[in-house]
Amino acid sequence: MSVQLYDSATRTVRPLEPVTPGLVRIYLCGATVQGSPHIGHLRAALSFDALVRWLRRRGLEVHYIRNVTDIDDKILAKSAEAGWPWWAWAMRFEREFADAYRALGAVEPTYEPRATGHIPEQIALVERLIERGHAYDDGAGNVYFSVTSLPDYGSLTRQQLCDLATTEDDSQILDHVEAGKRDPRDFALWKATKADEPATASWDSPWGRGRPGWHLECSAMSHKYLGETFDIHGGGIDLRFPHHENEQAQSHGAGYGFANMWVHNAWVTTKGEKMSKSLGNSLVVAELLDKVPAPVLRFALCTVHHRSTIEWSEELLESAAAAWERITGFAERATEFLARARASAPSDVANLPVDQLPGEFVAAMDDDLNVAGALAVIWEHLKAGNSAIASEDAQAVARELELVRSMLDVLGLDPLAEQWAGEREAGNAAHGALDTLISAMLADRAAARESKDWARADAIRDQLAAAGIVVEDSPSGATWHLA
DSSP, rough: OOOOEEEEETTTEEEESSSBTTEEEEEOOOOOOOOOOOOHHEEEEEEEHHHHHHHHHOEEEEEEEBBOOOHHHHHHHHHHHHHHOOOHHHHHHHHHHHHHHTTTTTOOSSBBBBBBHHHHHHHHHHHHHHHSSSSSOOSSOEEEGGGGGOOTTTTTOOGGGGGGGGGGGGGOOOOOTTTEEEEEEEEEEEEEEEETTTTTGGGOOOOOOOOOOOHHHHHHHHHHHHHHHHEEEEEEEIIIIIIIHHHHHHHTTTTOOOOEEHHHOOOOEETTTEOTTTTTTTOOHHHHHTTOOOOHHHHHHSOOTSSSSSOOOOOHHHHHHHHHHHHHHHEEEHHHHHHHHOOOOOOOTOOOOOGGGGGGHHHHHBTOOOHHHHHHHHHHHHHHHHHHTTTOOHHHHHHHHHHHHHHHTTTOOOOTTTHHHHHHEEEEEEEEHHHHHHHHHHHHHHHHHHOHHHHHHHHHHHHHTTTTEEEEEETTEEEEEEO
């Protein structure tokens, strides 16, 4: 196994060594469905989408779990404010997330469990923690994890307990829950129901009616679907503390090995600030998709290294749009050329096995998913494909199209994939209009060359070059493509 990943726990790039040879088990913290998905949410999904695709391309079986948090303080507060039943509010936005994942071509998880669907497992985990001396109830229906009971608490984020005032997220700190803690640094495993909360938002438990704390669900569900020890736990870097630290504490306290490796993706920022609803700078995916083609949005989000921050801007989208136009333009020209030459690209061209992909591409993807390095290899082969079209080398065109598509498929960006068929139809209309205009200019240039008016011919070529159009001459005439 040659895939190397940066492990946030050890802060080193190290080999992925599956617990079960040939099988990689991954747990990704999914959405808390309190509102519409923004591009910050989709960053994590697409980062792990590339990882799953690459591992599968490498011939590994992947069990990929991405949870849904559908009961939470924020969901209860926002649904009450809007006058909605909390469960209807959660389902509304769960569906929006599903639509966003689908629109951007994210691979479906093996399972997508909900917190509310696993209450018995969460209660059982709390009981186990109490039995093992890591948790206690306050007699008022709340149960807490005792952080001082676990020697390795803080090891994920390399923090000392003596330096911490709390291990709760600000949004999870409630006066009635804090009151029963033996130590202010303990965190809630089970929260007693409140008089102003809907009765449907609580469940019977040995400690009375209540609901699980935020961190509990992930420990319970990862154990159920992936076992006591699994390969990779992932999520946004902002979840490292307290969420992931507390997940690890619960699971270690229960006696489980939990995650062998932690992989975190960086933020999407706007003007240097983290993308979030609380800052009022969220870019809702559905609204963006009304203005930006889905593959362009995907390109902008998934062709930056997962540990690098994405600074969102119009320039980023313009660059992604130009890149996507360049990719689709090549695929369409190559396909049309092969049809004219009565030569066809091999079937299943988007699924070449690893040993048939360029070595530099494989090395980049194996190196902590270095998508920028992988993309550089794709551009090299796309350029070679354009040159092969210009020289009318059908065999080379077919080969480069096969390679380019297969590499782009790893990034979820195969331009001829069924996923993007609708985008191609819309793009074809724009491309056709552009081709009409450029063809007229190329006809003027051909006439200028025929009359030996080299200055005029060069001026036309320079004008096209300034607009990002590359003109290539061949025995059968001039062709064009985007730079």
